[in-house]
Amino acid sequence: MTWWDDAAFNDYLRKFQELDGNNSDRRYLVSQLLRLTAAVPGDTAEVGVFQGAMSWLILRANAGQRQHHLFDSFEGLSNPNPVDGNHWTQGALACGEEAVRRNLAEFRGHFRSYKGWVPERFHEIEDHRFSFVHIDVDLYEPTRASLEFFYPRMCPGGIIVCDDYNFTTCPGATRAVNDFLADRPEKMVGLSAGGGFLIAGTVTASSTGAPGPGQSSAKARA
Numbered sequence: 625m626t627w628w629d630d631a632a633f634n635d636y637l638r639k640f641q642e643l644d645g646n647n648s649d650r651r652y653l654v655s656q657l658l659r660l661t662a663a664v665p666g667d668t669a670e671v672g673v674f675q676g677a678m679s680w681l682i683l684r685a686n687a688g689q690r691q692h693h694l695f696d697s698f699e700g701l702s703n704p705n706p707v708d709g710n711h712w713t714q715g716a717l718a719c720g721e722e723a724v725r726r727n728l729a730e731f732r733g734h735f736r737s738y739k740g741w742v743p744e745r746f747h748e749i750e751d752h753r754f755s756f757v758h759i760d761v762d763l764y765e766p767t768r769a770s771l772e773f774f775y776p777r778m779c780p781g782g783i784i785v786c787d788d789y790n791f792t793t794c795p796g797a798t799r800a801v802n803d804f805l806a807d808r809p810e811k812m813v814g815l816s817a818g819g820g821f822l823i824a825g826t827v828t829a830s831s832t833g834a835p836g837p838g839q840s841s842a843k844a845r846a
């Protein structure tokens with residue numbers, strides 16, 4: 625694939641020590657999905673930031689024209705519940721807020737970070753609307769809380785990505801997405817390299833291709 629030889633993209637992967645990592649497909653995919661939201665108004669956000677690699681791509685796409693919001697404990701994962709399986713442990717994937725600020729230094733002035741446990745600081749941006757939101761917190765509770773907060777605040781055509789969707793290591797996050805979207809017209813479109821996305825306002829067939837609950841064909845045509 626030509627993007628494997630994209631020098632700028634490889635420089636980016638190198639910056640986050642991901643040149644030979646497992647995340648390259650999803651990084652590239654997000655860089656492309658962001659193009660779909662170029663004309664959608666609103667801010668951008670990431671919930672679950674780790675070292676800031678995905679926020680770096682979002683900020684580059686924003687080109688200083690939008691504000692970006694970062695939510696993280698900066699102390700790693702919260703306590704998994706039984707629904708989350710046994711892959712994750714509390715405190716995993718911790719990266720300090722200062723390290724993230726350093727990684728995103730070139731975008732200073734165009735992002736704000738909110739240290740805390742999801743969803744305790746969401747209310748600080750309750751009046752904002754969004755074009756692109758990346759949710760990547762691995763567990764049921766914070767994934768569900770993120771969807772509850774951001775979904776009603778998406779502008780039509782805006783995109784929500786859930787990085788954890790359909791990973792066998794993240795049964796709770798996958799279930800949170802499916803539970804939340806069960807009676808909504810949008811569904812998560814699962815990606816071959818893991819993760820998924822929805823487009824706000826775009827009716828999506830269930831995974832079998834048939835209209836899902838509440839999606840009569842008349843509604844799908846509307």
Ligand SMILES: C[S@@+](CC[C@H](N)C(=O)[O-])C[C@H]1O[C@@H](n2cnc3c(N)ncnc32)[C@H](O)[C@@H]1O
Pocket residue numbers: 671672673674675676677678679695696697698699700701702716717718719740741742760761762763766787
């Ligand atoms: C998989 S990492 C995020 C990776 C990042 N999105 C990327 O693309 O590189 C998960 C992040 O979620 C954060 N996190 C997990 N549960 C959280 C919670 N309940 N509240 C706040 N942050 C949480 C962790 O601190 C960690 O930074």
